[in-house]
Amino acid sequence: MSKKSGEQIPGRTDYKWIGKSIPRHEDARLLTGRGTFVDDLNIPNVHHAAILRSPHAHARISKIDLSRALNLKGVIGSITGADVLERTRPFSVVATSPMQYYCMATDKVRFVGEPVAAIVARDRYLAEDALDLIDVEYETLPAIVDPEKAVESAAPILHEEVPNNIACHRVLSYGDVDAAFDQADFVLRERLVFPRYTSMPLETFAIISSYDHFGGGLTLWSNFMGPFIMHPITARALNIAENKLRFIVPPDIGGSFGIKTSIYPYLTLLGLLSMQVDVPVKWIEDRREHLLASSVQTDRVSYREVAVTKNGMVLGFRTKLYDNVGAYLRTPEPATTFRPIGNVVGPYRVKNLQIDANVVVTNKCPTGPNRAYGCAHLYFEQERLMDKVAEKLKLDPAEVRLRNFIQPDEFPYTTPTGGIYDSGDYPKAFQLALKTFDYEAMRKQQKTARTDGRLFGIGIATGVDPSVSNMGYLTVALDAEVRQHPDYLPKSGAAETATIKIDPLGQVTVGLSSTPQGQGHETIVAQIVAEELELSPDDVTVIDEFDTAKSIWSISSGTYSSRFASVGTSAVANAAKTLRGKIFRIAAHLLKVNVEDVVFEDRRFYGRETPTQSIKLSHVAGTAHWNPNDLPEGMEVGLNVTETFSFPLAHAPDQKDRVNSSNTYGFMADLMAVEIDPDTGKVKILKYASVHDAGTIIHPKILEGQIYGGAMHGIAGALFEQQIYDDEGQCLTATLVDYECPFATEAPKIDIAHIESPSPFTTLGSKGAGESSSETAPACVANAVADALSPLGVNVTELPLTPNRCWELLQSARGQTT
Amino acid sequence: MKLQAEHVFQVSRDVLWQVLHDQTRMADWIPGCDKLEEIGPDRFAATMKIGVGAIKGTYKGTVQVTEKQEPSQYTLAVEGNAAPGFVRGKALMKLQVEDGNATRLVIDADVQVGGLIASVGQRFVSGIAKQLTRELLANIEQSLKPETTA
Numbered sequence: 001m002s003k004k005s006g007e008q009i010p011g012r013t014d015y016k017w018i019g020k021s022i023p024r025h026e027d028a029r030l031l032t033g034r035g036t037f038v039d040d041l042n043i044p045n046v047h048h049a050a051i052l053r054s055p056h057a058h059a060r061i062s063k064i065d066l067s068r069a070l071n072l073k074g075v076i077g078s079i080t081g082a083d084v085l086e087r088t089r090p091f092s093v094v095a096t097s098p099m100q101y102y103c104m105a106t107d108k109v110r111f112v113g114e115p116v117a118a119i120v121a122r123d124r125y126l127a128e129d130a131l132d133l134i135d136v137e138y139e140t141l142p143a144i145v146d147p148e149k150a151v152e153s154a155a156p157i158l159h160e161e162v163p164n165n166i167a168c169h170r171v172l173s174y175g176d177v178d179a180a181f182d183q184a185d186f187v188l189r190e191r192l193v194f195p196r197y198t199s200m201p202l203e204t205f206a207i208i209s210s211y212d213h214f215g216g217g218l219t220l221w222s223n224f225m226g227p228f229i230m231h232p233i234t235a236r237a238l239n240i241a242e243n244k245l246r247f248i249v250p251p252d253i254g255g256s257f258g259i260k261t262s263i264y265p266y267l268t269l270l271g272l273l274s275m276q277v278d279v280p281v282k283w284i285e286d287r288r289e290h291l292l293a294s295s296v297q298t299d300r301v302s303y304r305e306v307a308v309t310k311n312g313m314v315l316g317f318r319t320k321l322y323d324n325v326g327a328y329l330r331t332p333e334p335a336t337t338f339r340p341i342g343n344v345v346g347p348y349r350v351k352n353l354q355i356d357a358n359v360v361v362t363n364k365c366p367t368g369p370n371r372a373y374g375c376a377h378l379y380f381e382q383e384r385l386m387d388k389v390a391e392k393l394k395l396d397p398a399e400v401r402l403r404n405f406i407q408p409d410e411f412p413y414t415t416p417t418g419g420i421y422d423s424g425d426y427p428k429a430f431q432l433a434l435k436t437f438d439y440e441a442m443r444k445q446q447k448t449a450r451t452d453g454r455l456f457g458i459g460i461a462t463g464v465d466p467s468v469s470n471m472g473y474l475t476v477a478l479d480a481e482v483r484q485h486p487d488y489l490p491k492s493g494a495a496e497t498a499t500i501k502i503d504p505l506g507q508v509t510v511g512l513s514s515t516p517q518g519q520g521h522e523t524i525v526a527q528i529v530a531e532e533l534e535l536s537p538d539d540v541t542v543i544d545e546f547d548t549a550k551s552i553w554s555i556s557s558g559t560y561s562s563r564f565a566s567v568g569t570s571a572v573a574n575a576a577k578t579l580r581g582k583i584f585r586i587a588a589h590l591l592k593v594n595v596e597d598v599v600f601e602d603r604r605f606y607g608r609e610t611p612t613q614s615i616k617l618s619h620v621a622g623t624a625h626w627n628p629n630d631l632p633e634g635m636e637v638g639l640n641v642t643e644t645f646s647f648p649l650a651h652a653p654d655q656k657d658r659v660n661s662s663n664t665y666g667f668m669a670d671l672m673a674v675e676i677d678p679d680t681g682k683v684k685i686l687k688y689a690s691v692h693d694a695g696t697i698i699h700p701k702i703l704e705g706q707i708y709g710g711a712m713h714g715i716a717g718a719l720f721e722q723q724i725y726d727d728e729g730q731c732l733t734a735t736l737v738d739y740e741c742p743f744a745t746e747a748p749k750i751d752i753a754h755i756e757s758p759s760p761f762t763t764l765g766s767k768g769a770g771e772s773s774s775e776t777a778p779a780c781v782a783n784a785v786a787d788a789l790s791p792l793g794v795n796v797t798e799l800p801l802t803p804n805r806c807w808e809l810l811q812s813a814r815g816q817t818t
Numbered sequence: 819m820k821l822q823a824e825h826v827f828q829v830s831r832d833v834l835w836q837v838l839h840d841q842t843r844m845a846d847w848i849p850g851c852d853k854l855e856e857i858g859p860d861r862f863a864a865t866m867k868i869g870v871g872a873i874k875g876t877y878k879g880t881v882q883v884t885e886k887q888e889p890s891q892y893t894l895a896v897e898g899n900a901a902p903g904f905v906r907g908k909a910l911m912k913l914q915v916e917d918g919n920a921t922r923l924v925i926d927a928d929v930q931v932g933g934l935i936a937s938v939g940q941r942f943v944s945g946i947a948k949q950l951t952r953e954l955l956a957n958i959e960q961s962l963k964p965e966t967t968a
Contacts, residue, residue, distance in 0.1 A: 054933075055903040055904050055932040055933025055934070055936075056904070056932060056933075057932075112932065112933070112936070112937070113937075131901065132901035288937065288938065292937060726936075728930055728932070730930075730931070730932050730936040730937070731936070731937050732936065732937070732940050733937075734937030734938065735937070735938055737941070738940065738941070
């Protein structure tokens with residue numbers, strides 16, 4: 001059950017639609033199978049592509065012979081690395097040691113599943129059959145998959161231009177970390193390992209490509225989700241002008257959770273294919289391709305040490321990271337490393353820190369955004385160490401957190417790394433979490449359980465939830481001197497645009513370019529516009545289809561980084577307010593009253609003093625379209641408003657590498673009780689409570705859905721899922737038999753509660769919450785399992801905590817080797 | 819993947835050695851081997867048909883005999899590529915004298931698979947490998963029988 005408490009926006013407690021769980025406008029079409037996805041689009045004369053992929057983790061391609069494949073009847077064309085080398089450019093890479101990354105292997109293959117050739121045929125069956133007729137000779141090379149071993153001098157080198165396989169190395173220092181460690185009463189250290197797990201949308205990558213040889217350019221229909229910075233990157237890779245490259249996204253995308261950001265190498269590959277064969281080409285990625293070679297979350301080994309006083313105050317920390325981005329550093333990586341830079345201290349008042357970041361390439365699938373992008377890693381490290389502090393001082397882990405929280409009177413709070421936390425009340429939200437979980441009672445229950453010999457543990461994890469990434473944060477990956485060069489264009493900003501129009505009969509249409517993947521934007525926009533225009537959400541039609549040629553968009557457009565609830569809603573609310581001003585001014589003019597005296601009720605306008613003389617909304621709208629002579633002097637004809645909202649504090653990083661990496665910062669606190677089966681090692685979640693502060697809540701049910709989804713994504717990574725490679729770089733988890741996803745039966749009930757600290761930087765006070773507990777659930781599970789095992793003296797330093805791993809931990813405690 | 823097998827053949831070590839190195843008969847006992855063609859000293863081009871679960875393929879590759887210490891041991895290296903991926907294996911073959919004019923063949927192999935077989939058929943691979951080893955031993959046994967007319 002969801003509860004709601006806390007304050008409303010000052011001055012606005014009278015919302016009619018905002019804050020209500022109205023039925024979702026998208027559901028009827030989606031639940032009856034009538035959505036429009038890429039695969040539903042009918043493009044005349046479409047042909048089908050299949051991609052030949054490397055079976056080797058690391059090898060030189062010595063020969064490719066396509067003659068047998070091209071002789072197959074129905075096959076009309078192909079591309080190989082030679083075509084890619086001739087006709088495309090490598091993708092832009094943000095790193096201290098960038099490498100050449102193309103949409104297909106050109107000289108060497110560097111991971112199993114890397115595209116080696118592609119075939120276009122009459123149908124997919126034929127295209128797949130033709131792949132079997134391609135003869136490739138490889139000269140195999142030794143492979144490396146471990147990020148710590150990859151940086152050793154004897155390790156095989158993936159890219160000649162990347163010494164020691166370190167694509168990016170930065171040492172970032174904030175405050176006075178040495179002094180913090182000198183002043184500390186004690187220092188705690190851990191080596192922690194965070195695994196690779198993925199997003200697993202129901203719909204895999206899907207692309208249709210069509211090239212007009214008569215100057216019309218290239219059109220790519222796909223389920224791309226943004227950020228649309230990938231549009232200029234793709235145009236550059238394909239050597240075509242940006243206005244000759246058209247990205248179209250249909251109304252429905254079957255989930256993404258981050259992974260579809262990384263579709264653009266395939267957009268490039270399909271673009272080149274259709275340019276080559278001169279017919280439209282379609283490719284729907286199969287599940288094995290998706291698990292093997294689309295994208296996945298970066299795995300990390302981290303060494304973290306914290307400087308702590310005897311009162312449990314954390315003075316500072318040092319962390320050395322080995323982020324394994326796989327075979328190529330693919331933009332927006334190394335964002336796993338740098339996206340959380342502004343919120344790297346989490347909800348705590350830590351002032352001094354140092355990050356030694358090593359972004360390492362190995363013979364694994366390249367990585368990219370996955371829900372909680374970088375923050376699940378961060379809070380796993382931070383929250384494991386907070387529990388270690390509690391353990392060392394024999395304090396309650398809840399108490400240690402309360403002592404270190406940023407206080408409510410400190411907002412807006414500037415973090416040492418440049419983040420500007422907009423609003424919040426962490427102690428209050430945390431206390432609500434303790435209450436929702438019934439913490440005292442659960443600790444008593446644990447005591448009893450332990451007396452009975454049960455492995456019962458309680459975990460806590462808190463985190464600051466960043467949303468709407470600042471387009472500039474990634475440039476922290478570059479040395480500050482590089483960013484100061486006169487030719488360097490600084491990057492910053494976070495904007496979104498909305499268009500609202502009222503037609504001549506008074507009906508409202510909203511145009512968005514947000515590429516949602518199931519988040520219910522149509523519903524939320526209808527709510528906001530209905531609120532501002534004093535209409536019903538059913539009066540508002542929302543068209544959410546993206547077309548770079550027609551939509552108004554920016555490089556930061558798209559639905560990622562939990563941005564819609566902050567930046568999208570602000571653009572919509574501002575546009576609606578502007579449009580409201582315009583129709584009220586027309587009504588005042590027609591009614592011959594002051595605009596402040598205009599009242600709107602039941603689709604009619606009247607003057608406050610003259611309620612009997614009213615005019616219909618359709619009359620006011622009709623005047624704007626059909627009778628401009630009756631408009632107020634100087635007013636523009638028509639009722640169309642396009643408004644762009646841009647965050648004021650999304651600056652480029654400064655010379656000291658400080659950056660406000662996101663634009664709103666929510667908060668979450670997760671508490672969990674688990675029990676471990678001593679015979680099988682299986683972890684069972686007994687109770688889970690989750691409290692969130694996402695500012696003003698627009699649609700409680702959609703928010704609850706995001707929290708459930710985020711929490712399950714985190715639990716999946718903590719207990720079930722992992723992309724596994726053997727030492728030779730063979731991926732062992734390329735089917736859903738081997739890559740274990742949790743089912744609904746594994747989903748615990750979650751007791752969800754909220755506080756609302758409105759953001760002063762967004763129009764409605766709302767903040768993003770799309771990632772939420774995906775950031776903290778892995779840490780919470782780890783802490784709960786560690787607590788359960790603590791009587792045995794076993795430490796938890798690595799996820800996922802599958803039955804196998806827990807059983808091994810139990811065996812080690814029992815003094816037996818496995 | 820490491821693989822071990824052994825079997826006692828009721829022939830002398832010299833006879834077993836001869837059979838295992840008879841180029842005209844090697845194709846008979848290498849499981850799935852269709853064709854074997856000498857391309858160098860102790861080096862052969864081979865075509866092998868092997869199925870791992872539903873993933874069947876015709877593997878083209880090489881078979882090579884190295885580190886020969888007649889008549890007690892040698893190394894057999896097999897490498898094959900096909901549409902479903904690749905198979906690479908190296909086996910140390912030891913021939914040990916047993917009582918009563920018998921010979922124990924001890925096989926110590928390390929097998930690697932890649933591509934579709936590794937990613938889809940991983941959980942079948944060890945079962946298939948064991949089955950192929952059984953087939954191999956049975957085939958050798960068959961080769962040792964005096965030539966009979968069908």
